[in-house]
Amino acid sequence: MKASSSPPLKLRNYTADDEEAAIELWRRTWQQAYPRIDFTERVPWWRERWRNELVPVARIVVAEMDGILEGFVTVDPKSGYLDQIVVAPEFWGSNVALMLLDAGKRISPALLELLVNKDNARAIAFYEKNGFSYVGEDVNPVSGRPVNRMRWRP
Incomplete structure (x- = not known):
């Protein structure tokens, strides 16, 4: 029997238990994209925005592999506004962003x-x-x- 090379990436709906992982993924990803900006100092602001502006109105789909959050997309199904599509830097260039974008298109077709x-x-x-x-x-x-x-x- 051949060993599996890596566990498959799964998409699922966000749960409250994902909050810390999602916030850290946001910080790490934006820090990589914009290294001159201190995103660690922005975490309290982001946590507030996440809890009060995104989670209450957006459908959030997360991408996870082996129990680790590797990306997420947030879409307001009423307006069709895609606020965030975040992919872990180690998955940049893979199909994770496309999978999340397709999930966003299903939320707001x-x-x-x-x-x-x-x-x-x-x-x-x-x-x-x-x-x-x-x-x-x-x-x-x-x-x-x-x-x-x-x-x-x-």
């Missing part, structure tokens, strides 16, 4: 909208490759950074 930092060329290319269109410029209301507004419709 008529429309997804998001803001993406203008300087995040890899994310912009990913969204364009997966059917999103540029629909305008904006400023992130939290960070003040310039962002592209992007939209997907089937």
Whole structure:
């Protein structure tokens, strides 16, 4: 019998028990993407936003492998707003982001909208490759950074 090389990645709905792992994954991933910004100091703000703004309104799907959270997506099913798609840095370039994006499209099958930092060329290319269109410029209301507004419709 051949040994399995690695356990499969599974998608499932977020539970309250995932909170610490999701917050740490957010911190670690954004720190890798923007090393000049101290995301550790932003964790209390993020925890507050996670608990009060995202968890109450968004459907959250997590990707896990062997019991370890490797990514998540948050989508407001009423507005179609995709606030976060976070993938552990060691899975960048894999199919984890696509799996999470597909889960987001299932949550809001008529429309997804998001803001993406203008300087995040890899994310912009990913969204364009997966059917999103540029629909305008904006400023992130939290960070003040310039962002592209992007939209997907089937």
